[in-house]
Amino acid sequence: MMDLKPCYNFESQTACASLIQNLSCSFTMGKEEFNCQAEIVLDSDCSLDIKTEIQIDFKRYLSFIFSMSSTINIITLNGQKIPAFISEITSSSGKATITFSPTEYPFSLVGDNETRLSKVIFHLFDFKDRIGTSPKVIHSGNSIHVSGITELTSTKWKVELQESRNSEKSDTWKKKSSLSHVCSLSRVDGSEFDGESARQMLLDLRLFFTFSQGVFCSPVMPVGFDKCENRVWALGSSPRLLVKSAMSWFDPHHSEQLALVFPHFMSKLEDERWKKTFHTIIYWYARSNNIAGSGIDTGIILTQIAIERLAYEYAVNHKKMIESKGFKDLKASDKFRLLLASLDIPLVIPSNLLKIQKVVKKFGYIDSPHFLTEIRNAMVHPEHKRQNDFSDLYYDAWRLGMWYLELAVLKLCNYKGTYVNRLTDEHWVGQVEDVPWSKKQSE
Numbered sequence: 001m002m003d004l005k006p007c008y009n010f011e012s013q014t015a016c017a018s019l020i021q022n023l024s025c026s027f028t029m030g031k032e033e034f035n036c037q038a039e040i041v042l043d044s045d046c047s048l049d050i051k052t053e054i055q056i057d058f059k060r061y062l063s064f065i066f067s068m069s070s071t072i073n074i075i076t077l078n079g080q081k082i083p084a085f086i087s088e089i090t091s092s093s094g095k096a097t098i099t100f101s102p103t104e105y106p107f108s109l110v111g112d113n114e115t116r117l118s119k120v121i122f123h124l125f126d127f128k129d130r131i132g133t134s135p136k137v138i139h140s141g142n143s144i145h146v147s148g149i150t151e152l153t154s155t156k157w158k159v160e161l162q163e164s165r166n167s168e169k170s171d172t173w174k175k176k177s178s179l180s181h182v183c184s185l186s187r188v189d190g191s192e193f194d195g196e197s198a199r200q201m202l203l204d205l206r207l208f209f210t211f212s213q214g215v216f217c218s219p220v221m222p223v224g225f226d227k228c229e230n231r232v233w234a235l236g237s238s239p240r241l242l243v244k245s246a247m248s249w250f251d252p253h254h255s256e257q258l259a260l261v262f263p264h265f266m267s268k269l270e271d272e273r274w275k276k277t278f279h280t281i282i283y284w285y286a287r288s289n290n291i292a293g294s295g296i297d298t299g300i301i302l303t304q305i306a307i308e309r310l311a312y313e314y315a316v317n318h319k320k321m322i323e324s325k326g327f328k329d330l331k332a333s334d335k336f337r338l339l340l341a342s343l344d345i346p347l348v349i350p351s352n353l354l355k356i357q358k359v360v361k362k363f364g365y366i367d368s369p370h371f372l373t374e375i376r377n378a379m380v381h382p383e384h385k386r387q388n389d390f391s392d393l394y395y396d397a398w399r400l401g402m403w404y405l406e407l408a409v410l411k412l413c414n415y416k417g418t419y420v421n422r423l424t425d426e427h428w429v430g431q432v433e434d435v436p437w438s439k440k441q442s443e
Contacts, residue, residue: 004162004182007121007223007231011179016041016049019221020109025052026076027100032060038077040109040236046125046177048238049099050077050084056096065089075100080108082236102236106199111224111233113196120198122222124181125239127213128252129161133259136162150255153188154266157201160184177239183219195233198224202235204269207282211265211409212258214248214289216240246289249406249419253430257417264413277313278409281306285405288398296394297379303401304376308332310408311339332376336369340404343411344437350423353396359389372401399423410435 008019018041025038038052075082088099132148148163161181185201187193202219209217218240224233250257269275287294288302315321315338327335340347347367349357356371365371375390375397403423410419418432
């Protein structure tokens, strides 16, 4: 273990944090080419922008205004070509400050796919892991700091998450977002790896952190070092946070949950089919979990789309239990049952969902898959005869669907530890329980 420090100064007394200054920059507007200096800034809304300043007259300033957001420009930044659009132009004293917003993340800042690396340092914003698997006492001058450190290990990779000392101190970012962890990525055997391998692993980590956080969570501004500790590789990326956090299967005081699921999650991503499937369902999972943004009704639909996609991959491609045509001919509820029953996930309505149990009994629904698909049908089909019978059940139906989706992913990752049960009516931080199949195996 080492004392990990941020590669950039994310703290700022202004609205934007300037991360990198004095980068050589060139771009073309109309038929004119401009060469200037640029800086990378992290805005208060957690977007990453490229700011430049050029000499300009009023006529050209007006033409720039008219071209804002209408044209994708290719900026050459530090020798790297980056697609971006103009998001803001301000003018003063014959100069114009132009803000470019990249259209793709992450984008290259230093090095390339073949650059040899010994380790990568990256950053996480508002990640809810707090206790760590190996708390570490750090001495700095006359002060002592206890840092939560979580170690994640797969067959190929080692990841260390170290809680940032500034994560609880930042007044500037407290209202919106703050750096919570400084992290390292390296090979388990200590060998070198290339920039392309690092880029792909960081994308895989985005899936893992998003599934754990419950909302989109990406590695931010990674920097690669060679074996002599020189900075030789870097990507530009931002937190792009829509929501800081949401309920998920992971409890911030049980870091061992991350360590247990990590190697199996990464192993799943080594299969291209599963990787594509996880990419899709975790995107829908994060979208569904943000009910403040998308709404509970949308969340119910997205969750069930994700479960059905997972069921197809498991039953048709992985286990070959049924052919593709046969799967498509199944009712949605049978697709759910095929997946959940095969994974030893209970199909009965949980005992504390009393409102749902009452409706299930009233209409003769068989189990949870039957109820969930019926409520979805009532939402999307205007002629459904029970359209008005479920309006006060949306929240519980959403919770139930998300519970099944989380459990299915955990079981597919061979997880046997504890988790946060989102169906618990009164929940507090630190409250966890065994996954259902763990209880079944111990009986």
